[in-house]
Amino acid sequence: MSKPKKLSFADRLLGWFDVHGRHDLPWQSPRDAYRVWLSEVMLQQTQVATVIPYFDRFIKALPTLPDLAEADEDTVLALWSGLGYYRRARFLHAAAKQCVALHGGELPRDYDALAALPGIGRSTAGAILAQAHGLRFPILDGNVKRVMTRFHGIHGHPGQSAIEKQLWALADKHTPAARAADYTQAIMDLGATLCVRSRPACEECPMSVDCVAFRDDLTGQLPSTKPGKVTPTRQTVMLVLRDAQQRVLLERRGEQGVWAGLWSLPEALDSEDAWKAAERLARIDDARALAPFTHVFSHYKLKVEPLLFDEATAHAAIADNPRLRWCDTGDIAALGLPAPVRSLLQSL
Known part of the structure; x- marks a missing residue:
């Protein structure tokens, strides 16, 4: 039989x-x-x-x-x-x-x-x-890489060229x-x-009977992690310039780099530079430090120190600069802003 x-x-x-x-x-x-x-x-x-x-x-x-x-x-x-x-x-x-x-x-x-x-x-x-x-x-997103790596017991970081090539071949095969x-x-x-990054539900998985990682108790080691690097921290001061009408001055970021093309707050290197930068943008009297926060990107951490300048009066030249604009609450809601900047403005 x-x-x-x-x-x-x-x-x-x-x-x-x-x-x-x-x-x-x-x-x-x-x-x-x-x-x-x-x-x-x-x-x-x-x-x-x-x-x-x-x-x-x-x-x-x-x-x-x-x-x-x-x-x-x-x-x-x-x-x-x-x-x-x-x-x-x-x-x-x-x-x-x-x-x-x-x-x-x-x-x-x-x-x-x-x-x-x-x-x-x-x-x-x-x-x-x-x-x-x-x-x-075939497809090979992060979920599929994890399943293929564990099922076939493949060691080596999935982002490496040779490993990724092997995973594509397996994804196509299946x-x-x-x-x-x-x-x-x-x-x-x-x-x-089920085949999640930590604590996968192998007992419920239809593939576990043939899964190398499950058989050899390797689900905690596979996929292999990327060789560790120290995450650098960068610092910036964000200028919150607010006029008598409670409008905030926003600046469109350049086409390159982080948050490219989004509207954000003007920035300065440190608190001393912040005053000079703010004075170039508006007439100011006083400033108040807001609660600092850290935003984590994939490759670095950004430590932000917001500085609030209330009752700022715009210089006339700003009206002719398309990359600068005074925005009220309605304007801000309709623009693309980085999430931490939007959260900061909503907290004011």
Whole structure:
């Protein structure tokens, strides 16, 4: 009597997904290319629970790709404000404009054309084509890397070129021809709900019977961590210049560097430089130090010392500078501001 055929990786995963997977995410109904793309970009570096309200707000304001393309940058950045990694939003906006100019206002179904758009890498392109069109393309986001690394017992940081190449090959091997959309969601769900970074729920995992990390008690060591580096700390003084009408002076940041293109507060190197910088912008009488705070980026920490200048009077030259503007509460709500700056202004 022949032995029953062993279920494949994909079959086991899909069986689990049908019962335990996430089927009610807002970008799944309808699961069109624009909504899938928007969700994939938002989910980079951000968890689903955090993304959902931002996705709902964004899609309500800009329900179609042409709507995104026609929106001005301040509108896009304001809708994105709080999600962080603002370069994603700028790439999203630029890609939408290219789709209108080159692809009839739609995301192309051709992989090469899709991957050529700003901010769409190999994994995002695969996710769009698989989930929106049911095409067989592998993905390799952080969740999938973790699942593949543990299941196959692969040592070495997933960000290393050789390891990543190996993981792509495995991701492609396991991706089935049928139910590509469901499989793509399933592998992400597995990594997000069971095969999590710490304390994975291996007893509930449909893959644990063949998982090397589970078998060898390596779930705490895999994926291998990146070689440690000391996180540097930078300092800045943020100038909160507020006039008699309670308007605050904002400055649009340059096109490069952190918070590129966002409206923020003018900055200075230290408290002595802060007075000189403030005097160049407005007539001031006094200043009050606000509570300092630290904002953590992926590569460094930024220690911020806010300095409030009340009853500031603008110099006439500010009116002619497009990168400076006095903003009331309504203006601020409609602009793209870094989350810590928005929080600081809301606390005043």
